[in-house]
Amino acid sequence: MGITIKQIAADLNLAVSTVSKALGDSYEISAETKARVFEYATKMDYKPNPYASSLKRGRSGNIAVVLPEVSDSFFSSAIDGIEKVAQEKGYHVMVYLTHEDVSREASIIREFRHGRVDGVLMSVSAGEKKPDHLQDLSASDIPVVFFDRVYEEIQMTNVVTNDFESGYLAAKHLLSKKCKRLAFLSLEGNLEIISHRQKGFEKALSESGIEGREHSIIVLGNDEQENLKKLASKFKSKTRPDGVVGSVEKVAMQVYSTCHALKLSIPKDVKVIAFSHLAIASLLNPSLTTITQPAFDMGKMAATLLFKSLDKKGMKPETIVLKSELIERDSTRM
Amino acid sequence: MGITIKQIAADLNLAVSTVSKALGDSYEISAETKARVFEYATKMDYKPNPYASSLKRGRSGNIAVVLPEVSDSFFSSAIDGIEKVAQEKGYHVMVYLTHEDVSREASIIREFRHGRVDGVLMSVSAGEKKPDHLQDLSASDIPVVFFDRVYEEIQMTNVVTNDFESGYLAAKHLLSKKCKRLAFLSLEGNLEIISHRQKGFEKALSESGIEGREHSIIVLGNDEQENLKKLASKFKSKTRPDGVVGSVEKVAMQVYSTCHALKLSIPKDVKVIAFSHLAIASLLNPSLTTITQPAFDMGKMAATLLFKSLDKKGMKPETIVLKSELIERDSTRM
DNA sequence: ATGTCCCACGAAAACGGTTTCGTAAATAAG
DNA sequence: CTTATTTACGAAACCGTTTTCGTGGGACAT
Structure with missing residues (x-):
């Protein structure tokens, strides 16, 4: 281990407390002594023992x-x-x-x-x-x-x-692209952040007000295989969504996998927008429209x-x- | 903060050392006392102060x-x-x-x-x-x-x-795809791992022995913009590589960006293989051949x-x- | 000369554990 | 009944710092 304050004190013929105060640049210590202590401390590469400091200071x-x-x-x-x-x-x-x-x-x-x-x-x-x-x-x-x-x-x-607003804008974005059957890919577990996004999504849909539009909420979990199965069944059905909002990065990737597997074209068959921070979103196949958080x-x-x-x-x-x-x-x- | 060992000792009319030993399941303490201490400790949700233990035990x-x-x-x-x-x-x-x-x-x-x-x-x-x-x-x-x-x-x-071997296999792979001008995208800074990969790459090339094949080493750095400029100039030249090995994930992404920007087709114009662990390599445009490390x-x-x-x-x-x-x-x- | 103040430092008590050592009581051995 | 040994616990030192509280000595005022 490194040198201790006690050792410094002994070597310089000072009291432990003096050394401690000198290192803390206390007003109680003369400039002269401080200099002596500092010099020796840096020479010996002294660093206070973190446990001892923590114990005493409570931080x-x-x-x-x-x-x-x-x-x-x-x-x-x-x-x-x-x-x-x-x-x-x-x-x-x-x-x-x-x-x-x-x-x-x-x-x-x-x-x-x-x-x-x-x-x-x-x-x-x-x-x-x-x-x-x-x-x-x-x-x-x-x-x-x-x-x-x-x-x-x-x-x-x-x-x-601004999750609510982002969810709203995401849905708006899909609607502006003529999507008719929107799906929100949610995440199980009652996360507020997800429900805000979802509420924004739903607000946009209710505002759009046009009949003949449907939307659904697909709740996914933490098990990737399960999710893929669930997505596949949704996307195989006749009323499969033609526009989806991925509430987190992971589910967007799972939608991509599913569409690849089912030979569904993004964006022709399904348009995808997702909350994601992927630096490489632009390199995906196809490049992914994202709501990117800072x-x-x-x-x-x-x-x-x-x-x-x-x-x-x-x-x-x-x-x-x-x-x-x-x-x-x-x-x-x- | 939580309760201390001293407090437990006081509450149970025991010495501090007794409590400490009881909690440590020491043979010196009777089963009866241990039980008493354990029960009280768990009831009070006692956890040893990490600084104090660390200071004394040195861990x-x-x-x-x-x-x-x-x-x-x-x-x-x-x-x-x-x-x-x-x-x-x-x-x-x-x-x-x-x-x-x-x-x-x-x-x-x-x-x-x-x-x-x-x-x-x-x-x-x-x-x-x-x-x-x-x-x-x-x-x-x-x-x-x-x-x-x-x-x-x-x-x-x-x-x-097995970096050497992987570099070797990566180059072999490109050669088997009829690439003529191979490039190894290195990383500045003398990393051994990179030079092993590069040596494997070079070995494959020297083994192939066929004239008319060139290879180059492109050294990239930590500054993305710099790298993109360097890559663009390489890929614009007449002797641009038609097969590249990315030594790390980051540079592979930069090659993708460059090719997208220059409208070069992967894999038609340039084949790319990279050391990468990307879970989404298969979702890239195009999906990326990788050497995936565990x-x-x-x-x-x-x-x-x-x-x-x-x-x-x-x-x-x-x-x-x-x-x-x-x-x-x-x-x-x- | 005496009292007061400040300066620069030291002694010692914490912080909350662990560990060594000592010791009273209980038990075993003689 | 005495002596040796074990059992179960307590007292105290210690880990390395920080902080409080003294204290000796010089400067200053009275």
């Missing part, structure tokens, strides 16, 4: 990021943004994956109450509504910022996008808010809304 | 994962594997991104010497060869496992894939090896080689 210098998964490009970009801010602030990032498993999420979160991290960034996992652990977490004195997948029941700091900036923003409330406790919860962008590509061209 | 329960980036699907899958093993073992995962910046990598690593993590999993960043910090790290008493992007100069535990398993393996050497110090360095798989898709079909 760890760590933040937790709790996510459903990391393979989704939205989440990986968000991590990118979070890590950047954290590194600037000298914080360390601990990553926890829930894989949409609420009980795992709960047990992860429970650990946080006993120290280890000073704050939590979180995107909640889908699953039966069991908010007890979230409630507990928010009730604890450790600050939490939710991003993207928030949980509105509890009053917390949130970073979200994932990196959301991560940065969430982290920034977290650090703000770490700096001064007792901040009021606020909700930041960032804008998504609809980027039209071939998958919805007429 | 943190954290491991570090140091990566160039997280947006690459190889790395995100690897994290997935790592996190899974860590969670099973009760360890916590700290993620650090270098963004291919060697000096940042160095400063990140330097922190590790002073505690905070018990072990390090690492994929080194490209960049001028400055192995001092890696040398230091491996010389320290904290175990390190390199995966994928290893640094062979120092004798360490490595988890890699990213998830590599992460799992690396983590497993790390924990093994955490359990018993002084393990011999070993190198595990996992096999990549060549999956042919449309981007190289004749």
